[in-house]
Amino acid sequence: MNNFDLNAYLSAQREKINTAIDGFLFQSIKPRRIINAMRHSVMAGGKRLRPILCLAAAEAVGDPPDDVINTACALEMIHTYSLIHDDLPAMDNDSLRRGQPTCHVAFDEATAILAGDALHTLAFEILSSNVLSKKNNSTKYLLVIHTIAAAAGVNGMIEGQMRDMAAEGHRLGLEDLEEMHALKTGALIEASIVAGAIMGDGSQKQIKQLKVFAKNIGLAFQVTDDILNIEGDPRVLGKEVGTDQARQKNTYPSTLGIKSSKAFAKKLVNSALQALNYFDNRSDPLRAMAHYIIARKK
Amino acid sequence: MNNFDLNAYLSAQREKINTAIDGFLFQSIKPRRIINAMRHSVMAGGKRLRPILCLAAAEAVGDPPDDVINTACALEMIHTYSLIHDDLPAMDNDSLRRGQPTCHVAFDEATAILAGDALHTLAFEILSSNVLSKKNNSTKYLLVIHTIAAAAGVNGMIEGQMRDMAAEGHRLGLEDLEEMHALKTGALIEASIVAGAIMGDGSQKQIKQLKVFAKNIGLAFQVTDDILNIEGDPRVLGKEVGTDQARQKNTYPSTLGIKSSKAFAKKLVNSALQALNYFDNRSDPLRAMAHYIIARKK
Numbered sequence: 212m213n214n215f216d217l218n219a220y221l222s223a224q225r226e227k228i229n230t231a232i233d234g235f236l237f238q239s240i241k242p243r244r245i246i247n248a249m250r251h252s253v254m255a256g257g258k259r260l261r262p263i264l265c266l267a268a269a270e271a272v273g274d275p276p277d278d279v280i281n282t283a284c285a286l287e288m289i290h291t292y293s294l295i296h297d298d299l300p301a302m303d304n305d306s307l308r309r310g311q312p313t314c315h316v317a318f319d320e321a322t323a324i325l326a327g328d329a330l331h332t333l334a335f336e337i338l339s340s341n342v343l344s345k346k347n348n349s350t351k352y353l354l355v356i357h358t359i360a361a362a363a364g365v366n367g368m369i370e371g372q373m374r375d376m377a378a379e380g381h382r383l384g385l386e387d388l389e390e391m392h393a394l395k396t397g398a399l400i401e402a403s404i405v406a407g408a409i410m411g412d413g414s415q416k417q418i419k420q421l422k423v424f425a426k427n428i429g430l431a432f433q434v435t436d437d438i439l440n441i442e443g444d445p446r447v448l449g450k451e452v453g454t455d456q457a458r459q460k461n462t463y464p465s466t467l468g469i470k471s472s473k474a475f476a477k478k479l480v481n482s483a484l485q486a487l488n489y490f491d492n493r494s495d496p497l498r499a500m501a502h503y504i505i506a507r508k509k
Numbered sequence: 510m511n512n513f514d515l516n517a518y519l520s521a522q523r524e525k526i527n528t529a530i531d532g533f534l535f536q537s538i539k540p541r542r543i544i545n546a547m548r549h550s551v552m553a554g555g556k557r558l559r560p561i562l563c564l565a566a567a568e569a570v571g572d573p574p575d576d577v578i579n580t581a582c583a584l585e586m587i588h589t590y591s592l593i594h595d596d597l598p599a600m601d602n603d604s605l606r607r608g609q610p611t612c613h614v615a616f617d618e619a620t621a622i623l624a625g626d627a628l629h630t631l632a633f634e635i636l637s638s639n640v641l642s643k644k645n646n647s648t649k650y651l652l653v654i655h656t657i658a659a660a661a662g663v664n665g666m667i668e669g670q671m672r673d674m675a676a677e678g679h680r681l682g683l684e685d686l687e688e689m690h691a692l693k694t695g696a697l698i699e700a701s702i703v704a705g706a707i708m709g710d711g712s713q714k715q716i717k718q719l720k721v722f723a724k725n726i727g728l729a730f731q732v733t734d735d736i737l738n739i740e741g742d743p744r745v746l747g748k749e750v751g752t753d754q755a756r757q758k759n760t761y762p763s764t765l766g767i768k769s770s771k772a773f774a775k776k777l778v779n780s781a782l783q784a785l786n787y788f789d790n791r792s793d794p795l796r797a798m799a800h801y802i803i804a805r806k807k
Contacts, residue, residue, distance in 0.1 A: 243668070243671070244671060244675070245663055245667060245668060245671045246663065249663070292626075293626075296622055296623075296626060299599075299619075299622065301617070301618030301619045301622060302619045302622065319599070320599030321597075321599045321600045321674055322671070324594055324597065324599060324600065324622070325594075325667050325670055325671060327626075328590075328591075328594060328625075328626075328629065328667055329662055329663040329667045331626065331629055331630070332629070332658050332661050332662035332663070332667065333658075333662055333663060335633045335654060335658040336655060336658035336659055336662055338654075339651050339652075339654040339655035339658060340655060341651065342648060342651040342652045342654075342655050343655065349647035349648040349650070349651045350640060350647040352647070352651055353637050353639065353640040353647045353650055353651055353654075354637075354640045356633060356636075356637040356640075356651075356654060357634060357637035357638060357640050357641065360630050360631075360633040360634035360637060361634055363630050364627055364630035364631055364634055365543055365544065365547070365627040365630070365631060369543060369623050369626055369627045369630065370541070370543060372623055373541070373542060373543045373620070373623060376619055377542070
């Protein structure tokens, strides 16, 4: 851990992930608008947090297969589809994301809806693509698909988004706020880590510990996101700040205050790190990621 | 075939499918708006064409497993998600579907976007759910997922939708029109039939014949849809008519004329039936469905 170079690690993983996503979205000789729109959003230089966590979890439990990179890409596509739809005028109506015009601004609303849908479907096409070549270990791939679909769906990410919208303008208690975030961002972050561990043939005990790790960093990530929406630099962040307050969103700073929110995020990261005590130094990237999640500026 | 009672068959299959979909979307003690929105669209009394074709294809090739009904439900959910998104103001801006207000009219735009997304994800959650219980035959389930995802995605249904939008207001040649429909509606109809055949452990030769059947009825379905948009009764159809012409959509009647379009649909059904010569009387439901597809009034 002491000598772990997080920046080098993140750069290397991002490059690996970007190259792989690029390969899934190549343009044929006759370029297609839908592919351009998908690429616009998914190649816009995101942090790649979910895919990196997936790869790091696979490493932490053992010797992951080469195609864990596909799982990682699929997770980023699901995350990006949710951002494209969240940014739509009928939802958050955001015009800037990852420092770029949002998909519906760069293209049009109909194309943005379909680009989101297409990334969503492509994720499952990729997650099931092992069947075309190796046709072994199918149970493992099916379990990864089920883990991700359950987290992204109506009992996970989508329900979180519904609650977030429903809560705009009136106050949530701390418990409801935590539950909302556990659904909205926590579920897919946890699924990213669990999917990586399944791909790396992690044991039940390892997966159990990684879930504790995931729940803690998932919430720490959200608390930090809320803080950055107040204190962040929009040029670094790649999106507008102050939007949560303008929309009367329920956030940790609005509920706990900034100072307590920061202390809470730190406490969560410590709990996350504790859950990793069970692992050897192959989990160093996960440890470093936990620190990164609250130290990040974007 | 002669004594096959299509109406009784369709009613029985629809009831089976509706009961199963209902079970996937039950409300907990604390009712949730997202589930209400999903139910509103998916329980609105659709024809259930894709799931019935899936079940019929599974029957045609052999003795299908009980959970082919799950595959059928997932297909209907993917179809319904695509309708919810197509109906949005930014896309077709339709206010009536299956005789009911469209999802964004009955709820709101944001909820409709998320209800579509949630049905989309739920389909893949269901398709992978075998892994939670039996954990055998996983390769088969993975192949079904891949077949459906490939058909619904950027090289299938979504590209068809993009081409449909791009073509509004200018004329397509017959070949481009056919290709657009093969993508927009044909791909998922074909996947419904192929997925059923995979679930029923159909042979390669059987699947090959069923693909020919599917391509022909898929196009016949679309030609009939175009005709119903001109000659249909909106009260029976459950949606507005004349909308294609108003939007200057490319349709078979606008390209070939009504009379030739009807003759073309009939020819396609005959080709579809020929592809079934290879099968025994267990394919009678498929044969009857082929006739139904052009005779239907909604």
